[in-house]
């Protein structure tokens with residue numbers, strides 16, 4: 001509650017970011033964990049400015065929109081093109097329509113798509129097809145406009161399901177709909193943080209376990225379920241394990257990462273700042289939104305050999321911890337996964353399979369009242385006991401992936417396409433006559449992947 005109601009979104013670069021970090025450190029020290037501290041790093045940040053959308057033809061009408069993080073500040077008037085859910089093939093197919101115009105696309109997963117089609121990919125594919133503006137429409141009614149980071153190339157905004165639907169209906173009646181899009185965001189360098197503490201082990205084994213969650217939310221939101229419910233779960237695990245530290249064989253490191261929402265900056269920076277540790281991490285448990293509704297199981301990131309451990313322990317613990325295998329590159333386990341660290345994410349595998357989107361996640365309605373104490377308690381109980389057992393197991397032997405296997409895995413899942421796309425879009429943008437200063441700074445940076 002304090003995280004959300006006192007410190008607000010904890011969005012990187014806001015006052016509440018550093019203040020919440022100091023609060024978490026203080027709190028962990030109060031639990032007895034004197035080694036609690038934070039590390040800082042510099043990342044590309046973004047400051048929100050006002051965004052407006054006006055239909056200029058065939059009617060005049062204003063709609064509420066919000067700029068997407070890292071959007072450049074710009075003004076553009078052009079024709080509106082609706083791409084539905086934005087299936088992968090549609091961008092090339094409708095290139096002629098898109099060229100020079102403003103794309104409207106929903107946040108829904110396109111029909112028949114196997115892998116996740118992330119917002120950033122829809123955006124990049126629109127840019128590559130020549131879009132000059134981009135509108136991301138919530139596919140859920142009554143949740144307002146969605147947010148989510150993109151690269152600073154063209155002005156990009158989020159719009160509610162209702163306002164977006166109005167535009168879609170207008171396009172059905174008329175094919176000459178033009179709109180004016182104005183954004184005023186600012187890209188700048190900022191500092192963000194990772195909160196770290198250790199529960200020491202009783203043996204001198206070098207291996208240790210990591211459990212973490214990001215603590216930053218989107219600036220328009222309290223970021224309560226995503227991620228505060230996860231950050232609080234991590235702090236609770238720290239508090240619980242500290243109490244049983246005399247029985248803990250190996251060290252457990254708890255981390256609350258900053259700046260996840262804008263590009264996994266906290267976890268990428270952690271991995272970059274601690275390269276020698278990677279080989280000694282037994283397991284990394286990512287608890288992004290860890291206290292959300294649903295069962296408190298684990299989605300292993302392609303480590304099927306770990307299922308028997310979980311099943312055995314869940315029986316011992318007399319609790320329900322379902323599991324499955326799946327990897328997506330969109331949370332803090334990913335930089336660890338890329339380094340070959342065995343990892344998994346807390347959550348309800350059943351829910352992950354059936355969920356079609358974020359719901360109120362990433363909207364202004366992800367507020368503290370959505371977090372149920374009962375789920376926080378269950379998350380803290382299940383994951384504390386799981387992490388404790390991982391740290392204590394003498395027969396824990398996940399197969400570590402080699403860099404070659406990781407590369408092959410990424411290609412097989414189609415995630416390499418996202419990387420190639422990112423390179424392609426940079427090459428494409430470099431051919432433009434006029435490049436926005438924010439875009440130039442982005443081009444000059446080396447890839448985050």
Ligand SMILES: [Zn+2]
Nearest residue numbers: 226227288289
């Ligand atoms: Zn999250």
